[in-house]
Amino acid sequence: MLSRGVHPLMADRTPAPDTPELRARWGNFAFTDAWKAKADKAIAKYPEGRQKSAVMALLDFAQRQVGEETDTQGWLPIPVIEYVASYLNMPVIRVLEVATFYFMYNMKPVGKYHVQVCGTTPCMLRGSDDLFETCKKRGMSKGHISEDGLWSLTEVECMGNCATAPMVQINDDNYEDLTAERLDNILSMLAAGQQPKTGTQEPGKHTSEPSGGPSTLKEMVSENHDYRGDW
Amino acid sequence: MPKVTVDGQEIEVPAGATVLQACEQAGKEIPRFCYHERLSIAGNCRMCLVEVAPGPPKPQASCALPATEGQTIRTDTPMVKKAREGVMEFLLINHPLDCPICDQGGECDLQDQAVGYGRGGSRYTENKRAVTEKYMGPLIKTVMTRCIHCTRCVRFSEEIAGVDEIGALYRGEDMQITTYLEQAAAHEMSANVIDLCPVGALTSRPYAFEARPWELKKTLSIDVSDAVGANIRLDSRGREVMRALPRVNDDVNEEWISDKARYQVDGLNRRRLDKVFMRKRGGLKESSWDEAFKAIAKALKGKDKSSIAAVAGDLLDCETMFAAKSLLKACGSTLIEGRQTGMSYDVSNLAAVNFNSTLAGIETADAILIVGSHVRWEAPLVNTRLRKAVKRGAKVFVVGPQWETTYPATFLGNDLALLGNLPADVVDAFKSAERPALILGGAGLAKGALAACLGLVDTLGLVKTDWNGFNALHFSAARMGGLMLGFAQKGGMADIAAAKPKVLLALGADEMNFEPYVDALKVYIGHHGDKGAHAADIVLPAASYAEKDGTYVNTEGRVQYAEKAVFAPGDAREDWTILRALADALDVNVGFDSFAELQAAMIAEVPALGEEGLADYGPLPKADAKAKAEGTIDAYPIKDFYLTNPIARASTVMQQCSAELLHGEEMKEAAE
Numbered sequence: 001m002l003s004r005g006v007h008p009l010m011a012d013r014t015p016a017p018d019t020p021e022l023r024a025r026w027g028n029f030a031f032t033d034a035w036k037a038k039a040d041k042a043i044a045k046y047p048e049g050r051q052k053s054a055v056m057a058l059l060d061f062a063q064r065q066v067g068e069e070t071d072t073q074g075w076l077p078i079p080v081i082e083y084v085a086s087y088l089n090m091p092v093i094r095v096l097e098v099a100t101f102y103f104m105y106n107m108k109p110v111g112k113y114h115v116q117v118c119g120t121t122p123c124m125l126r127g128s129d130d131l132f133e134t135c136k137k138r139g140m141s142k143g144h145i146s147e148d149g150l151w152s153l154t155e156v157e158c159m160g161n162c163a164t165a166p167m168v169q170i171n172d173d174n175y176e177d178l179t180a181e182r183l184d185n186i187l188s189m190l191a192a193g194q195q196p197k198t199g200t201q202e203p204g205k206h207t208s209e210p211s212g213g214p215s216t217l218k219e220m221v222s223e224n225h226d227y228r229g230d231w
Numbered sequence: 232m233p234k235v236t237v238d239g240q241e242i243e244v245p246a247g248a249t250v251l252q253a254c255e256q257a258g259k260e261i262p263r264f265c266y267h268e269r270l271s272i273a274g275n276c277r278m279c280l281v282e283v284a285p286g287p288p289k290p291q292a293s294c295a296l297p298a299t300e301g302q303t304i305r306t307d308t309p310m311v312k313k314a315r316e317g318v319m320e321f322l323l324i325n326h327p328l329d330c331p332i333c334d335q336g337g338e339c340d341l342q343d344q345a346v347g348y349g350r351g352g353s354r355y356t357e358n359k360r361a362v363t364e365k366y367m368g369p370l371i372k373t374v375m376t377r378c379i380h381c382t383r384c385v386r387f388s389e390e391i392a393g394v395d396e397i398g399a400l401y402r403g404e405d406m407q408i409t410t411y412l413e414q415a416a417a418h419e420m421s422a423n424v425i426d427l428c429p430v431g432a433l434t435s436r437p438y439a440f441e442a443r444p445w446e447l448k449k450t451l452s453i454d455v456s457d458a459v460g461a462n463i464r465l466d467s468r469g470r471e472v473m474r475a476l477p478r479v480n481d482d483v484n485e486e487w488i489s490d491k492a493r494y495q496v497d498g499l500n501r502r503r504l505d506k507v508f509m510r511k512r513g514g515l516k517e518s519s520w521d522e523a524f525k526a527i528a529k530a531l532k533g534k535d536k537s538s539i540a541a542v543a544g545d546l547l548d549c550e551t552m553f554a555a556k557s558l559l560k561a562c563g564s565t566l567i568e569g570r571q572t573g574m575s576y577d578v579s580n581l582a583a584v585n586f587n588s589t590l591a592g593i594e595t596a597d598a599i600l601i602v603g604s605h606v607r608w609e610a611p612l613v614n615t616r617l618r619k620a621v622k623r624g625a626k627v628f629v630v631g632p633q634w635e636t637t638y639p640a641t642f643l644g645n646d647l648a649l650l651g652n653l654p655a656d657v658v659d660a661f662k663s664a665e666r667p668a669l670i671l672g673g674a675g676l677a678k679g680a681l682a683a684c685l686g687l688v689d690t691l692g693l694v695k696t697d698w699n700g701f702n703a704l705h706f707s708a709a710r711m712g713g714l715m716l717g718f719a720q721k722g723g724m725a726d727i728a729a730a731k732p733k734v735l736l737a738l739g740a741d742e743m744n745f746e747p748y749v750d751a752l753k754v755y756i757g758h759h760g761d762k763g764a765h766a767a768d769i770v771l772p773a774a775s776y777a778e779k780d781g782t783y784v785n786t787e788g789r790v791q792y793a794e795k796a797v798f799a800p801g802d803a804r805e806d807w808t809i810l811r812a813l814a815d816a817l818d819v820n821v822g823f824d825s826f827a828e829l830q831a832a833m834i835a836e837v838p839a840l841g842e843e844g845l846a847d848y849g850p851l852p853k854a855d856a857k858a859k860a861e862g863t864i865d866a867y868p869i870k871d872f873y874l875t876n877p878i879a880r881a882s883t884v885m886q887q888c889s890a891e892l893l894h895g896e897e898m899k900e901a902a903e
Binding site: 013093097 | 396405
């Protein structure tokens with residue numbers, strides 16, 4: 001029987017404890033000029049008095065800036081959330097509600113690469129268990145940062161790439177049509193500081209078309225074809 | 232006005248009404264958890280499902296569906312019954328069903344509605360969700376496993392209290408209600424979420440495991456912790472008041488009360504005066520009524536008994552004050568005063584010191600100038616009205632030191648000279664206002680700003696045909712009643728001191744300065760061993776507001792009656808009986824022998840006190856064009872919201888609130 005409450009396989013959404021050390025490290029957080037420009041641009045998208053609508057964008061920017069500063073994907077310490085709240089003149093609890101709701105905001109520190117393996121049914125049927133095994137071999141465990149600080153592993157629910165299952169999201173990129181070897185290769189390249197090809201890993205495939213070439217609209221592959229005469 | 236049919240009954244509902252309201256109008260009971268008429272509509276509990284045609288062929292949440300012309304609503308079909316059973320079963324999946332150990336038991340919406348609309352058993356055999364308790368301060372006890380996520384508490388703190396501190400974190404079945412970082416809910420109205428919570432997730436911490444609702448005797452009473460006169464219900468068991476709850480009165484407190492009104496009641500059992508005390512060789516020693524009365528009579532020996540003064544405290548009912556007045560009159564004295572702290576504003580016209588807009592009316596004001604009032608502490612319920620007014624577009628300006636408002640307000644400064652020279656934006660706001668209002672608070676009255684504010688009636692156009700925007704905001708429950716009974720000297724307390732009375736009756740007067748009365752025999756008639764009793768030569772134990780019938784007049788001049796909930800402890804007597812017995816000891820005749828006779832005499836003298844409702848004080852006085860206010864308001868009279876009266880000061884809960892919520896930061900710093 002599954003235990004209930006905070007799902008053991010899923011990311012822990014509780015904010016990192018508000019300790020004096022955390023305050024000392026992040027209490028003076030402020031947007032750098034570059035991120036501030038982006039934040040103000042996001043706020044300007046909304047009418048006067050509705051600047052709160054930019055909260056999701058600002059949380060994202062804050063998380064990315066934290067990422068730059070810590071050389072990780074970034075996360076949202078409590079003082080940073082408070083900074084965003086004061087930037088938008090919002091009650092902190094309202095910002096925290098947003099931050100704890102969306103899984104894209106990390107509430108705990110993560111590694112340089114945040115490996116999010118999809119474990120939902122289509123990916124599971126297509127072998128996501130092997131992907132977890134691959135990750136495990138590199139010292140990752142769910143909800144923890146690996147010892148070298150390089151990896152964080154999270155099991156996530158459907159990311160909407162079922163046609164190219166199984167898939168893994170690492171930081172901002174998706175890697176699809178994976179096998180254990182292909183993922184291992186990607187991880188090796190990332191560890192070596194190289195950027196692997198994103199998207200599908202199936203040779204010959206461009207995006208989410210069927211493997212082995214298209215099974216419909218075949219005439220469209222080389223040139224634009226008018227099918228209307230065939231109807 | 233759309234016409235709808237509810238279960239075959241055709242009714243006309245007001246435009247903008249919801250289907251749920253239409254059903255209620257038709258007399259149909261619709262179960263609900265998240266819907267509350269004073270909060271915004273959330274529509275997340277799904278308990279209020281009904282069948283509506285035309286519309287999709289499925290049950291609809293009636294609380295969030297507008298009633299429109301020609302709708303046919305069914306609340307009694309098998310589909311509705313099944314839908315309610317289904318929703319209830321889902322709600323109970325994660326509810327612990329620990330009713331036997333839950334304080335909400337017996338007055339729980341979930342319990343009642345599960346009996347009324349549930350299917351009688353669960354088919355759920357998996358593990359239930361468990362949620363850790365959340366700390367919400369000394370007043371609110373949380374058992375969050377019981378929470379059904381109706382979000383009433385979130386909406387209350389955001390919409391009514393104006394303090395965003397409760398929120399719903401996480402998502403889906405992990406959703407949890409909490410305060411930010413589990414900090415204490417720190418505003419004056421926080422405990423109202425306990426009443427709002429339809430289950431036992433938020434219950435009263437001081438009242439935890441004290442009593443069951445069906446064991447309690449319910450008495451209708453009036454709150455005396457401020458001058459709003461909130462309608463409360465005192466729940467008592469035996470001789471003890473267990474808790475105070477708000478009653479619904481849209482004209483006064485809607486259905487809220489302040490935390491002080493709710494939680495000072497434990498002070499009724501602590502530090503009580505339950506015996507007669509007399510000062511002997513410097514210390515207060517136990518004594519007897521006879522001995523005390525003889526000592527008072529001795530001090531007034533001789534033919535002229537008129538050297539006696541009476542000072543009324545802040546919590547007094549009109550009957551006590553009238554009995555004291557009658558006693559002094561019989562002695563030949565008129566030295567009566569209720570403004571203990573020495574205020575001496577002109578009371579020749581009571582309309583000038585009344586909240587004329589009425590409490591319900593102030594929320595329709597569109598420009599408000601507050602002069603010397605920390606409204607949030609002096610009358611939290613008025614503050615929620617002001618917040619409503621601001622939400623409707625009112626502009627608020629404050630003359631006086633900064634305080635944390637729960638709505639946007641402009642602080643103009645501390646200098647009262649501003650009243651004669653208001654900034655242009657204030658003048659503009661009032662010029663375009665249809666219902667402009669001025670609220671003069673205690674700090675303004677103390678600085679003599681009354682005449683200057685009356686001068687603003689004309690310049691700001693505060694009085695219109697159906698609108699009187701001139702308001703004085705008091706914070707003593709006894710104030711308006713006292714003024715109606717003439718408890719005011721021209722020079723205030725200074726006149727009393729100058730008269731050098733031989734006997735001073737301090738009727739629950741704990742805020743006054745006893746220093747000028749060194750030579751007087753100071754008799755304290757009251758219920759708590761507070762400042763007054765410490766200074767007194769003779770202490771006569773009397774009854775608190777919960778222990779006597781009484782008439783109270785709130786700051787808007789509303790006459791209201793409170794009933795006796797319990798008996799006073801020990802030798803303590805109802806105040807009027809003490810004063811009546813004292814009359815015999817002094818050998819004078821006050822003209823009444825029973826409470827009914829006393830009330831009749833009081834009403835004969837001040838007829839308005841005989842009629843529940845707003846007293847009519849007539850039109851405002853003519854303003855003195857030359858009146859000018861001078862000086863600065865440096866501070867507000869209330870230094871500590873939780874400890875403003877002897878009952879609250881005796882209450883452990885109020886002391887804890889003061890220490891934790893107001894002085895918590897200082898304590899933390901001291902600890903470091």
